[in-house]
Amino acid sequence: MPTYNAPLRDMRFVLTELAGTERLRGLPGCEEIGPDLVDPVLEEAAKFCSEVLLPLNQSGDAEGCTLENGVVRTPKGFVEAYRSFCDGGWTALGADPEWGGQGLPKSIGLLVEEMICSANMAFGMYPGLSHGAYAALEKHGTPEQKALYLPKLTSGEWAGTMCLTEPHCGTDLGLIRTRAVPAEDGSYRITGTKIFISAGEHDLTANIVHLVLAKLPDAPPGTRGISLFVVPKYLPTEDGRPGPRNGVTCTGLEHKMGIKASATCAMAFDDAKGWLVGRPHKGLLAMFTMMNEARLGVGVQGLGIAEIAYQNAVSYARDRIQGRGLDGTKAPDKPADPILVHPDVRRMLLTMRAMTEGCRALSAMAALEHDVSLRHPDPAARQAADDFVQLMTPIIKAVFTDTGWDAAVLGMQVWGGHGYIRDNGMEQFARDARITQIYEGTNGIQALDLVGRKLGAHGGRYLRSFFHPVLAFIEAKSEEPAMEEFILPLSKAFGRLQQVTADLAQRGLRDPFEAGAGASDYLRLFGLTALAYAWARMAEIALDKPDAFYKAKLATARFFMQRILPETSSLAAKVLAGGETLKAFEDAAF
Numbered sequence: 110m111p112t113y114n115a116p117l118r119d120m121r122f123v124l125t126e127l128a129g130t131e132r133l134r135g136l137p138g139c140e141e142i143g144p145d146l147v148d149p150v151l152e153e154a155a156k157f158c159s160e161v162l163l164p165l166n167q168s169g170d171a172e173g174c175t176l177e178n179g180v181v182r183t184p185k186g187f188v189e190a191y192r193s194f195c196d197g198g199w200t201a202l203g204a205d206p207e208w209g210g211q212g213l214p215k216s217i218g219l220l221v222e223e224m225i226c227s228a229n230m231a232f233g234m235y236p237g238l239s240h241g242a243y244a245a246l247e248k249h250g251t252p253e254q255k256a257l258y259l260p261k262l263t264s265g266e267w268a269g270t271m272c273l274t275e276p277h278c279g280t281d282l283g284l285i286r287t288r289a290v291p292a293e294d295g296s297y298r299i300t301g302t303k304i305f306i307s308a309g310e311h312d313l314t315a316n317i318v319h320l321v322l323a324k325l326p327d328a329p330p331g332t333r334g335i336s337l338f339v340v341p342k343y344l345p346t347e348d349g350r351p352g353p354r355n356g357v358t359c360t361g362l363e364h365k366m367g368i369k370a371s372a373t374c375a376m377a378f379d380d381a382k383g384w385l386v387g388r389p390h391k392g393l394l395a396m397f398t399m400m401n402e403a404r405l406g407v408g409v410q411g412l413g414i415a416e417i418a419y420q421n422a423v424s425y426a427r428d429r430i431q432g433r434g435l436d437g438t439k440a441p442d443k444p445a446d447p448i449l450v451h452p453d454v455r456r457m458l459l460t461m462r463a464m465t466e467g468c469r470a471l472s473a474m475a476a477l478e479h480d481v482s483l484r485h486p487d488p489a490a491r492q493a494a495d496d497f498v499q500l501m502t503p504i505i506k507a508v509f510t511d512t513g514w515d516a517a518v519l520g521m522q523v524w525g526g527h528g529y530i531r532d533n534g535m536e537q538f539a540r541d542a543r544i545t546q547i548y549e550g551t552n553g554i555q556a557l558d559l560v561g562r563k564l565g566a567h568g569g570r571y572l573r574s575f576f577h578p579v580l581a582f583i584e585a586k587s588e589e590p591a592m593e594e595f596i597l598p599l600s601k602a603f604g605r606l607q608q609v610t611a612d613l614a615q616r617g618l619r620d621p622f623e624a625g626a627g628a629s630d631y632l633r634l635f636g637l638t639a640l641a642y643a644w645a646r647m648a649e650i651a652l653d654k655p656d657a658f659y660k661a662k663l664a665t666a667r668f669f670m671q672r673i674l675p676e677t678s679s680l681a682a683k684v685l686a687g688g689e690t691l692k693a694f695e696d697a698a699f
């Protein structure tokens with residue numbers, strides 16, 4: 110069975126030394142953030158994940174969920190684990206104290222989420238979806254809706270879902286057919302079919318709060334005509350307890366590649382009673398609140414999988430003996446050396462490590478800005494921080510989830526044939542990771558979001574929230590000899606990014622096909638440059654520190670700069686080549 114030790118040392122490093130807890134402590138509600146508060150939370154989370162969630166990961170995968178007469182059962186042990194999860198206060202970690210939450214910042218919440226995703230990503234889907242429902246209702250719900258639902262979602266007594274997808278529409282939500290008809294009592298009657306609904310039905314909670322996109326009778330066509338509704342599985346009674354069953358049922362469970370313990374449901378809404386959330390026809394806007402949070406969360410799923418795949422690849426590479434080292438025998442007392450000595454195995458492990466630690470660093474930087482964007486008293490500071498989060502959200506979602514998949518595949522490769530064997534648990538990481546590149550907007554759609562919505566937004570303001578600090582950092586450090594090996598590659602990659610950004614913006618304005626043709630490569634170029642910035646900053650902190658942790662940081666930073674970052678050169682060439690070859694190919698020839 111795979112093992113997992115939460116990377117607490119690295120988590121503390123990115124939180125306190127890289128992102129910096131001083132800035133966090135300056136925010137209202139975060140004054141107490143320090144080791145006395147953070148360490149016990151992270152240590153308890155680590156313990157819960159290793160002792161409760163990890164042991165259910167393989168069994169949950171093997172057993173999956175079952176559907177019988179409309180009732181979905183989660184795998185053995187999930188109900189008890191969920192109960193302990195709620196009792197431990199983990200559902201309430203980031204929620205507002207007004208609703209019974211602990212009010213901890215995202216900077217801590219994302220670290221805990223990473224641990225959950227490493228230990229048992231399928232389990233994490235249930236509280237993850239509830240968290241998204243909480244975010245949408247908190248921002249757009251009426252005071253009555255908040256008072257009714259938020260305490261229950263915070264305690265974990267009730268769970269949430271996000272019902273967007275229909276059989277004929279996933280990416281293009283303007284096509285949805287689910288209808289909402291106003292009723293005389295101010296509620297609505299919702300009718301339609303939703304598919305692929307994570308946590309749509311299960312046995313973990315007393316009630317399930319569905320957030321559903323539907324169209325009102327007078328809806329304008331397309332995405333401008335979508336409204337958001339809250340549709341509980343059981344209609345709440347006057348005193349807020351689950352009452353009569355609503356007209357919403359699970360009609361099928363998907364059989365899928367991974368996250369088998371997460372129930373992916375087809376849902377029928379049959380004249381179900383629901384209430385409007387936010388304004389009529391503005392549902393997509395409200396859903397975006399949830400989606401931005403969820404996209405960061407999905408990115409962290411990728412990071413979590415990458416971490417556990419790395420840990421188990423390293424431990425295998427230390428134990429497995431095959432062949433002799435190319436630079437001499439390393440274990441003369443044994444018939445062969447551990448595979449850890451082989452350069453190709455080291456390449457795989459360091460690639461996994463450099464990407465994983467880089468993503469964790471970028472995640473901590475984004476989480477801090479997220480906290481500033483929500484809590485800072487000065488609106489200008491809030492906006493500046495939000496600009497960075499807006500820009501980084503599609504990058505984090507796509508690059509982190511690609512990292513999760515790549516690391517899972519590399520982890521299997523380190524294990525050789527044994528990685529392909531189910532009992533060893535490595536192939537599950539690949540199967541679980543794969544969906545993260547698809548849901549919450551495919552990674553291709555993230556790239557379009559970056560190029561189409563984020564680059565030009567507010568006259569390039571989002572872009573400046575990254576470009577300016579990177580430029581300032583390069584300028585400030587370019588005279589320091591010890592930093593040269595990090596600053597030089599960073600500034601080269603950054604130069605490429607600037608050039609390609611200008612080129613793509615120009616061509617994209619003339620012809621949107623050109624923007625679309627370069628978008629995915631551009632996103633990766635941007636992502637790797639952002640990771641290089643994070644690595645250069647980490648290297649600066651690690652310089653001259655004798656501790657083994659910092660020495661390994663520096664060594665990993667060198668690997669990233671020399672063996673991963675050069676990919677930006679080919680990415681730039683691909684984007685600059687333009688979209689003509691894509692356009693010119695005859696449809697009939699495919």
Ligand SMILES: Cc1cc2nc3c(=O)[nH]c(=O)nc-3n(C[C@H](O)[C@H](O)[C@H](O)COP(=O)(O)OP(=O)(O)OC[C@H]3O[C@@H](n4cnc5c(N)ncnc54)[C@H](O)[C@@H]3O)c2cc1C
Binds near residue numbers: 365547551
């Ligand atoms: C396990 C699982 C869990 C899920 N959970 C949920 C959930 O809880 N709630 C929910 O509502 N949905 C959920 N989904 C649905 C998921 O979000 C969608 O599958 C995803 O958004 C893609 O939609 P689609 O499958 O219809 O693909 P399509 O939209 O048909 O896309 C197919 C391909 O075309 C590309 N494409 C489509 N449009 C464009 C475009 N304009 N430009 C460029 N490329 C384009 C896509 O990138 C993709 O590669 C889940 C799906 C799965 C498999």
